[in-house]
Amino acid sequence: MANTPVKEISSALDDRSREIFRRIVESYLESGEPLGSRNLSRLLPMSLSPASVRNVMSDLEDLGLIYAPHVSAGRMPTQQGLRFFVDAFMQVGNLSESERKSIERQIRPQDADQPLENLLTDASRMLSGLSRGAGLVIAAKSDQILKHVEFIRLEPTKALAVLVGEHNQVENRIIDLPAGVTASQLTEAANFINANLAGQTLPELRGQLVKLKEQVAGELGALSQDLVERGLAVWSGGAEAEKPTRLIVRGRANLLEGVAGAEDIDRLRLLFDDLERKESLIEILNLAESGPGVRIFIGSENKLFSLSGSSLIVAPYRDSDERIVGAVGVIGPTRLNYSRIVPMVDYTAQLMARLSRSNR
Template sequence: MTKPIVDPTLQSPAFQSLDIRSRDIFRRIVDSYLRDGEPVGSRSLSRILPSSLSPATIRNVMSDLEHLGLIYAPHVSAGRLPTQAGLRFFVDALLEFGDLTDEERRSIETQVKAGGNGMSLEHMLTEASQMLSGVSRGAGLVLTAKNEAALKHIEFIQLEPGRALAVLVSQGGDVENRVIDLPAGTTLSQLHEASNFLNAHIRGRTLAEARGEIARLKEETRAALDTLSQDLVEKGLAVWAGTESGLPARLIVRGRANLLENVTAQADIELLKHLFEDLETKDGLIQLLDLAEEGSGVRIFIGSENKLFSLSGSSLVVAPYRDKDARIVGALGVIGPTRLNYARIVPMVDYTAQLISRMLR
C-alpha cells in the first residue's frame, strides 16, 4: 500500500530518544485507549506488560512520557490517556500498517461494485462511502469534485408549471439530472431556446470555459435571448456546478449513526454536534481535496490538525482518487473519534481510493 504521509514536526530528538521500555509502555497506553477509550493506570499496565516491572517503575516512565506531552491524566488519581501529540507520534513512528488480504480486497471490490457494471459514478461513490463506514465504525466520507470534463449536451424538460428537469451530458457519457425552479411565466419555446443557445456554445468546452464563453458573449446573449431564457442559461450552467449556489463539490456521508455509539458524556455529544454541523454546512469542503493533493498517499489528521473539523476534535483519514488523466477529481476517507483503528482503516482507505481510480479510467 501507499505509505501514509508522516508529519515531520514530531520526529524530534526528544521523541526519538525514548528507550524500548518507554515505547512499550506508551504503546500499551495507546492500544488501551484505541480499544476501550478508557485511561489506564500503572497497576493495570504491570499486569499486562511482559517484563516484570513494578507499578512504581511504570509510574516513573509515565511521568517522563507526560513531561514529553505524549500522555496526560484526565483527572486526579486517574490513569493516563494519549494526547493529540501522542497519537500523532504513535501513528507516525510506532504504528505498523499492514497490507490487505486478497479476501479483504475482494470484499471491498464486491461492495463498491454492488450496483453492477451500468451503475452511475454517484452510485459507485455512495457504495464506497457505505463500505468505509461499515469497516471503520465511523462515518464514510466521499467528496466528488465537479470534474472538468468537456460538455456535450444540455436539455430542459418541463415537469410542471414552475419546474423543469435539467439533463446534462458530458462527452465522456456521464449524465446528470437536476430539478430546477423556473422563472414565472416560462414557456416551452423558451426552454428549447435556452437549450439550443447553450448547446451552440458549450459543446466541447469544460464548465469553466463555458462560463467564460457565456460571459464573453454577454451582449450577444442579451440580444439573442429574452430575459426568461437568459435566466435559464445561467441556471443550466449553475446546475452542472452541483448546486445553484455554485459549490464546487458534492459530499456523500454514510454511517453518521456509528459516531453516536457508546457516546454518553455531554462533552462528547457537543463535539459530535459540531461535527454534524460542519458536515451539513459543507463550507470549505473543497479543502479536503487541497489536503489530499498535498501528497500522493493517505493523509491522517488527528484532532485540531484538520482545520475543517477542528471544533469536533475528530480524526480524518483521507486519500485522493484520480481520473484517467491522473488528475485528482475527488477524495474519500473516514471521519470519526480520535480512537479510530488506524492500522485497519488506513490500508482500506488507500485501496478503495486506488480501486475508484481504476474504475474511472
C-alpha cells in the same frame, strides 16, 4: 512540545519508555479508557513494579505524550502522543487478498450503466462498515454529462432550472429571470441548450461557452440569449465548478457509540453541522490534495473538524488525466484503528479512480 520533531522525541525515550507508551496508546485505541500503572505492569514483557511504571509514566507526561483525564485515573495519550504514535510506531500492513476482494465486491458496478452516484454511496457505506466510523466520499461535478435542461417559471422574476444528467440524476436550481421573459422564450432557451449541449461533460461545455454565446446572438432574441447564458452559468457553476459538489456520508450512527455526556453530544452536533456545509466539501478535498497518498489528521490538526475532536483519514482519487476528481475517507473519534483503516482508504481510492474513469 507541539512542534517537537519525531526524532527528537524518540531520542528522549529508552526501550522501556517506548514499550510503556506503546501499551498505553494501544489500550486506548482498543477501549477508549485510561490505563493504570497496575494493569499496565501486568501487560509488559519486562518485570516492573507499579511504582516503576508510574515513574516512567511521569516522564512521558512531562514530554506531553500522555495525560490523566482526572485525578487518580490512569493515563491516556494526548493528541500529540497519538501523532507521535502514528508517525513513529504505527505499522501499516497490506490488505489481504480476501480483504481486497471484499472491498471490490461491495463497490463493484452491477451493470455497465450503473450511475457513479450509486458507486459513491456503496464506497461510503463499505468504509463505514469496515472502519466502525463514518465513511465519506466526495466527487467533483466534472464527470457529469448533461442530458436535458428545462426552465419552469415559479414567479415573474424566478424560474426553476431542471438539469438532468446522463444517468437521470436531477439537479434543481432557482435562477433569476430577466424582466419580460415569456413562456415561449423559456422554451426557446431550453431547446437551444438541449440541441447544442446534450451529451457534453462540464469541461467540454466550458470549451464551448464563447462559441455558443456568438451562436446564441445570431439565432435568438436578447431575452432568450440572456436565459441561455444564465442556464449555462447554472450548469457550469463558474469558478465553483472546479470544486466538489457531492459529499456522501454513511455510518453517522457509528459515531454515537460510546457517547454518554453532554460534552460528547455537543461535539458530535458540531461535526454533523460541519458535514452539512458546502465549504466542508471544498476543505476536505483540499486536505486530501495537501500531500501524496493517504493523509491522517488527528483532532485539532484537522482545522475543519477541530471543535468536534474528530480524526480524518482521507485520500484523493484521480481521473485518467491525473487530475484529482474526488476523495474517500473515514472520520471518527481520535481512537480510530489507524493501522487498519489507512490501507482500506488507500485501496478504496485506487478502486474509485478506476471506476470513475470507466464511468466517464
